[in-house]
Amino acid sequence: MGLTSKLAILRHDLLLLLRRNPSLPRLPLFTVPQLQAWSSLSSSSYTTTSISFHNSNSSSSIKGGSGIKAFSESASSTMVKAIRVHEPGGPEVLKWEDVEVGEPKEGEIKVKNKAVGLNFIDIYFRKGVYKAASLPFTPGMEAAGVVIAVGPGLTGREVGDLVAYAGNPMGAYAEEQILPADKVVPVPTSIDPIIAASIMLKGMTTQVLVRRCFKVEPGHTVLVHAAAGGVGSLLCQWANALGATVIGAVSTKEKAAQAKDDGCQHVIIYKDEDFVTRVNEITSGKGVEVVYDSVGKDTFEGSLACLKPRGYMVNFGQSSGMPDPVPLSALAAKSLFLTRPSMMQYTSTRDELLETAGEVFANVASGVLRVRVNHTYPLSQAAQAHSDLESRKTSGSVVLIPDAVNL
Numbered sequence: 332m333g334l335t336s337k338l339a340i341l342r343h344d345l346l347l348l349l350r351r352n353p354s355l356p357r358l359p360l361f362t363v364p365q366l367q368a369w370s371s372l373s374s375s376s377y378t379t380t381s382i383s384f385h386n387s388n389s390s391s392s393i394k395g396g397s398g399i400k401a402f403s404e405s406a407s408s409t410m411v412k413a414i415r416v417h418e419p420g421g422p423e424v425l426k427w428e429d430v431e432v433g434e435p436k437e438g439e440i441k442v443k444n445k446a447v448g449l450n451f452i453d454i455y456f457r458k459g460v461y462k463a464a465s466l467p468f469t470p471g472m473e474a475a476g477v478v479i480a481v482g483p484g485l486t487g488r489e490v491g492d493l494v495a496y497a498g499n500p501m502g503a504y505a506e507e508q509i510l511p512a513d514k515v516v517p518v519p520t521s522i523d524p525i526i527a528a529s530i531m532l533k534g535m536t537t538q539v540l541v542r543r544c545f546k547v548e549p550g551h552t553v554l555v556h557a558a559a560g561g562v563g564s565l566l567c568q569w570a571n572a573l574g575a576t577v578i579g580a581v582s583t584k585e586k587a588a589q590a591k592d593d594g595c596q597h598v599i600i601y602k603d604e605d606f607v608t609r610v611n612e613i614t615s616g617k618g619v620e621v622v623y624d625s626v627g628k629d630t631f632e633g634s635l636a637c638l639k640p641r642g643y644m645v646n647f648g649q650s651s652g653m654p655d656p657v658p659l660s661a662l663a664a665k666s667l668f669l670t671r672p673s674m675m676q677y678t679s680t681r682d683e684l685l686e687t688a689g690e691v692f693a694n695v696a697s698g699v700l701r702v703r704v705n706h707t708y709p710l711s712q713a714a715q716a717h718s719d720l721e722s723r724k725t726s727g728s729v730v731l732i733p734d735a736v737n738l
């Protein structure tokens with residue numbers, strides 16, 4: 332396909348973004364030269380930040396076995412390295428194996444991943460809290476990479492494009508993966524692939540939380556649990572930028588310092604202090620308009636107690652375990668609203684995906700969001716990364732870099 336038709340398709344995508352995001356034109360994201368640059372992106376045409384890897388002794392193992400595309404004698408040059416899970420369990424079930432990735436079919440593209448985002452949902456799937464469709468499976472729901480092949484007849488995406496995706500299909504912990512072309516978005520040239528891989532899922536989740544589940548406005552007071560986490564860091568910054576008073580709850584002094592820097596006017600160290608009492612003191616007994624609770628079991632009940640009448644309880648995760656069932660009477664006492672959103676349901680159409688990703692990219696480009704990539708690991712050492720995320724040692728975003736990627 333020629334450059335002109337490619338630009339026409341890209342322009343269509345961008346017009347959708349601009350129509351829904353009036354703030355975009357003032358950003359240096361979509362000038363014509365940049366569109367042209369995007370059209371001709373190659374894997375060597377952008378720079379990456381300098382990265383130091385964590386050391387880890389996590390074991391690798393190469394096994395054949397059944398499943399999606401296991402190693403076989405007849406496999407051709409489509410063999411790549413990927414993490415696979417053969418049975419649910421601890422971080423040790425994440426195995427570094429050879430898999431055959433195949434070629435894209437109609438409507439699909441093949442992407443060489445530059446950076447893979449680590450998310451708590453990967454832990455739920457690894458442990459079997461959420462069930463993968465089949466075993467073995469490759470985890471991962473967030474990545475940025477370069478298109479290296481397009482399916483027959485596909486228009487609008489070309490080899491060399493830098494793209495990112497978040498959500499289904501699972502399988503991002505791989506050097507290469509096949510993706511439906513309509514699930515990826517073009518990454519603006521101003522955004523590094525490592526940054527893109529850290530904000531596609533976490534940033535779009537944040538957009539859903541502060542702009543759609545509950546619209547944060549000036550004058551609101553919001554409570555954010557796990558305020559120094561991957562989503563939490565972005566959530567505090569975005570809510571602050573929307574004019575809210577942000578109360579962040581974290582487990583350590585180090586995380587408290589980061590949360591303050593991310594725009595929390597008040598920080599509660601909920602391992603040492605009773606957060607319900609502290610919220611009561613901070614709000615002079617009034618309570619908060621909304622609680623963003625991703626911790627779940629350990630915080631849910633207290634979160635309800637922090638809300639003012641007609642407040643919004645937004646439970647979007649369960650890092651400490653599933654909350655107990657909630658009787659309606661627990662909401663009736665203050666006429667509370669309760670929602671349990673999934674980012675994927677808010678980005679299921681192409682328009683919604685482009686709109687949401689566009690707003691996130693725009694906020695990164697304008698400086699509203701400063702993305703904290705606090706930890707990077709080689710993809711082969713995903714087990715160490717999982718262990719650290721699960722044991723609350725990480726803050727900000729965690730990114731896995733495919734071992735073959737030359738930074």
Ligand SMILES: NC(=O)c1ccc[n+]([C@@H]2O[C@H](COP(=O)([O-])OP(=O)(O)OC[C@H]3O[C@@H](n4cnc5c(N)ncnc54)[C@H](OP(=O)(O)O)[C@@H]3O)[C@@H](O)[C@H]2O)c1
Binds near residue numbers: 451626648721727
């Ligand atoms: N609904 C959606 O669409 C959606 C999308 C993305 C993420 N999420 C959810 O958002 C949450 C954050 O995800 P993330 O990837 O950004 O992870 P994260 O917040 O960076 O890591 C989880 C944090 O939760 C806190 N935590 C509290 N109790 C914990 C426990 N018992 N075990 C482990 N962590 C505990 C820890 O912070 P402290 O040490 O400060 O307590 C920990 O750092 C997760 O629950 C995830 O499932 C939901």
